[in-house]
Amino acid sequence: MASQQKTSRKAAGTAAAIRRPRARAANGGAQGGDAGDDIGLDALAGHAGYAVRRFQLWIFQDFIKTLAAADIRPTQYSVMTVIGANPGLSQMAVAKRLGIERARLVHLLDSLEERDFVSRIPSATDRRTHALHLTARGKTALAQFKRLAAEHERHVAEKIGKENREQLLQILACFT
Amino acid sequence: MASQQKTSRKAAGTAAAIRRPRARAANGGAQGGDAGDDIGLDALAGHAGYAVRRFQLWIFQDFIKTLAAADIRPTQYSVMTVIGANPGLSQMAVAKRLGIERARLVHLLDSLEERDFVSRIPSATDRRTHALHLTARGKTALAQFKRLAAEHERHVAEKIGKENREQLLQILACFT
DNA sequence: TATTGTTATACTCTATAACTATA
DNA sequence: TATAGTTATAGAGTATAACAATA
Structure with a gap:
């Protein structure tokens, strides 16, 4: 399949190699090989999904960076938090x-x-299931993760503004 | 590595199989094998990243579903939109x-x-680069995609509210 | 028959590194 | 030497299907 794609791309490239006067000049000519920040995106500006995706990328990167010392990723954190709150x-x-x-x-x-943060304990009532608990070490670790996560939340507040962060949490409360 | 993990998990399970009085009872006891909606998540409620992640999953799923007939995914749409606005x-x-x-x-x-939506045209000035353009077919297709994307945006407005959607776009404008 | 945990597979997305051809 | 496009690979994340044990 890869070679098929390659073939068709090469073919298309060759066919398109018949040069044209470049409609690109209509854009000022500064954008062809330039990665400038003045690239129009008005067409995407009104799309909630695009803004949310970019924001989520930023937020996860900051979370991962802020909790890098603890080596905990967002999903791991959410799993431990839920188990800790609902043993x-x-x-x-x-x-x-x-x-x-x-x-x-x-x-x-x-x-x-x-890593000895969580333990699966066989259920006495339903032998198909495991009851999930934090270990003693897991509880201590989670407390530290939460402190780091709070620091991450402060970064978010710095980035978009304290009031905006709170408004955003309110708007998206139906998704938690 | 998989067999290592399996071994250590099994071992941990066996060691932990020494039953305990179940701290779980402290939670009301209805949550062990039940996937009810009353699972406490207060601990995650204050985290912007969690709400944003869930929202983004919802929004992408709706986008993909709404544009399924056109077989266009969010990233493909954003690429065509940017090329269309900046040939x-x-x-x-x-x-x-x-x-x-x-x-x-x-x-x-x-x-x-x-799919004949985009063409790579060799640059006359820098032979390393391609100038990206929409084909005639790509332009027609993008116009239809934009109509479907607008329908998707209406779904978002229905989900979180018209005013909330606009506020959200304002708050996240710095990420577009 | 249905569900839980598990394994396996495939596909998408992300992150790198290297290679080529140009600059 | 640096950059643009390409190729390749590895790791997450997602989506399925199937299986054994159990309900």
């Missing part, structure tokens, strides 16, 4: 609550269990 | 403007070129 949940319950595939949660819990 | 841009310029890896843009453009 004894099953894997299905956590997966559904966070919108994670249960197949993926298996691997997330594997790594958290390897 | 003649180089691949680097588009990649930087949209925050996409230039390596990934290659494949995105491959598929758009295969």
Whole structure:
């Protein structure tokens, strides 16, 4: 399939190689090879999804950077937070609550269990399920993660403004 | 590595199998095997990143569903929109403007070129670069995509409220 | 028969590094 | 030497399907 794509691209490139007077000049001619910041995006400016995507990229990057010393990523943090607030949940319950595939949660819990942050305790009432708990070490670790996460939230407030951050949380409350 | 993980998980499970009185009872006991909606998440409620992530998932799902008939995904749409608004841009310029890896843009453009929406035109001034343009077919298609995208935006407004959507766009304007 | 946890597969996206051809 | 486009690879993340144990 890759070679097919390659072939068709090369072919298209060759065909298009019949040079034209360049409509590009209509743009001022400064944008062809330049990665300047003056590229018009008005067409995307009105799209909520684009702004939200860029914001989410920024926010996750800052979260990862701020919690890099603890080596915890956003999803791991959310899993530990939910288990810490609701000890004894099953894997299905956590997966559904966070919108994670249960197949993926298996691997997330594997790594958290390897680091001795979480433990799967067989349920006495339903032997298919595990009751999820934070270990003593996990509880201590989560407390530190939360301090770092609070620092990350301050970065967000600095970036978009304290009031704007609170408004945003209100607007999106229906998604938490 | 997989078998290592499996081994350590099984071992941890066995060791933890020494049953405890279940701290879970402190939560009301209804949450263990249940995926109910009453799982406490207060701990995550104050985190902008979590709300934004969930919102972005919803918004992308709706975008993909609304534009499914056109078979266009959000990133493809943003690429065509930028090229349409700024004909003649180089691949680097588009990649930087949209925050996409230039390596990934290659494949995105491959598929758009295969569908005859975009063409790479060799630059006369810098033979390393391609000037990107929409084909006639691409322009017609983009016009239809924009109508569908506008319908998607109406879905967003229905979901979070018309005024909230506009406020959100204002708050996140610095990320577009 | 349905559900939980698990394994496996595939596809998308992200992040790199290297290669080529140009500059 | 630096840059643009390309190729390749590895790692997350997502979406499925299937399986064993259990309900």
